[in-house]
């Protein structure tokens with residue numbers, strides 16, 4: 001049996017694997033077992049912000065592994081404390097909790113919201129159509145796409161999904177019973193769909209009126225991806241709870257829930273916990289990620305290269321209006337919505353040794369390492385241009 005056949009015989013049938021066997025990665029490149037080099041423009045789905053084999057991440061992992069890999073959260077752990085200090089410093093939030101995945105962070109945010117709501121007589125959570133918050137039952141309760149939910153009912157009670165970017169429907173949906181509104185300010189899996197500034201403005205004013213929490217899902221858009229520390233900073237709003245994950249652990253599983261003063265005292269000892277969340281090696285890698293992002297210019301690079309990338313893609317849209325419907329996104333979280341299915345173009349790009357991702361049927365999604373430069377962008381755009389020309 002070849003590797004694909006072995007996979008099919010051993011695993012539950014959940015992943016559509018790319019027919020490519022990777023040997024190793026280095027910087028912005030992945031190398032297949034036959035030695036071919038690929039430019040990686042989706043970076044392990046927004047995880048590998050510093051690319052592959054980043055020396056500071058490798059060193060941090062090595063040094064911490066020698067001391068201890070795991071202790072349990074009964075112990076104080078230096079890497080957790082130092083990473084927490086950096087996150088609090090750069091986010092401006094008051095408290096945090098480390099998780100081992102994005103969906104675990106969403107679950108924790110739901111729990112914090114519910115507990116805060118019980119004290120305040122509120123119990124309804126509102127979220128939006130086309131969102132993606134993870135695969136656990138709480139996360140699925142905040143989503144509407146049948147692709148993710150079908151057959152997994154029943155979901156959590158008192159959760160209601162409202163049409164994204166529809167201000168009238170949002171106004172009708174919120175009330176004094178609303179405990180939290182959970183959203184991705186830039187929907188990732190849904191096709192790089194940003195909230196409109198007017199929608200966020202309406203949300204901020206309803207929050208003032210009804211006193212609910214706003215929970216920002218920054219799992220994909222957070223930590224410099226959009227050229228700002230959080231994706232919501234591209235808008236005018238201050239969420240109460242923020243969840244992050246993907247790039248935080250430098251490729252190791254790590255997420256976090258951040259909360260402001262309003263929710264700072266909601267949890268008490270024993271009310272929430274995790275075995276693997278805040279793993280010391282993951283946190284040590286996270287310190288390297290945070291320092292590179294914030295102190296060595298990686299986030300600034302994402303902003304600069306992202307602006308260049310978007311301008312080049314907008315030119316491409318002008319050249320190929322029959323193929324490109326829209327270019328959307330912020331920083332290095334960019335989508336090209338096509339008038340056709342994205343899959344053949346993803347394949348054609350792979351044949352040109354560039355790895356991109358297709359999502360929401362018609363969207364080419366770009367989530368490259370935040371360390372890429374203009375030359376990598378030029379390479380990507382000219383390959384897209386070649387492919388689009390062949391469709392003319």
Ligand code: PLP
Pocket residue numbers: 045101102103104106132133134135184188189217218219220221245246
């Ligand atoms: N929320 C968003 C916006 C995501 O993009 C993802 C993952 O793609 C998740 C939540 C779930 O994170 P995880 O796969 O780490 O559980």
